[in-house]
Amino acid sequence: MTPNLEPPYTAVIFTSTRTEQGADGEYDAMAARMANLAAEQPGFLGLDSTRGPEGLGISVSYWRTPEDARAWKRDVEHREAQRLGIEEWYAAYRLRVATVEREYGRG
């Protein structure tokens, strides 16, 4: 779970439901690869990602600026993952780009 960050920064909220298509291992490996690759990008602040037993997945990635988030979207290897996601893995998906203005919590 991503700890406290300093607003303002950019959050990319990605929600999805999976198709039955494709071996789960293949998808999981790609998701893990993308998480590791994202963490190496300039401006990356954190990633919270989970998928419940009912199939809804939510991933929120945090970035210093909107430009940092956009650069990651355009990463060549990431683009190929996006293509596979859209064509094969996701029954439905939605991506929302937001500016975090305040936050609080514990731990």
Place this chain on the structure above:
Amino acid sequence: MTPNLEPPYTAVIFTSTRTEQGADGEYDAMAARMANLAAEQPGFLGLDSTRGPEGLGISVSYWRTPEDARAWKRDVEHREAQRLGIEEWYAAYRLRVATVEREYGRG
């Protein structure tokens, strides 16, 4: 999964990990009650919520304005649920208030 909405609007990103404390049934009943109650509030646009097998929960609620989100935070029954969450149910939690500026997707 919440379908397309019309930016700008407010997203409240809530991440949490659970304690072992409290019967799961009790927590689940409260979470379901809060989801139903939220959906009745002015300005409510949608809720995406999931918790993975590793214990990370992500809930994103969408609101027409920041004031709508704030009014829900102050709801009396919701406040009691927040108190229980902080004192008993969440090992760690973080709440982020964001403005969604654009979105896209399918389904």
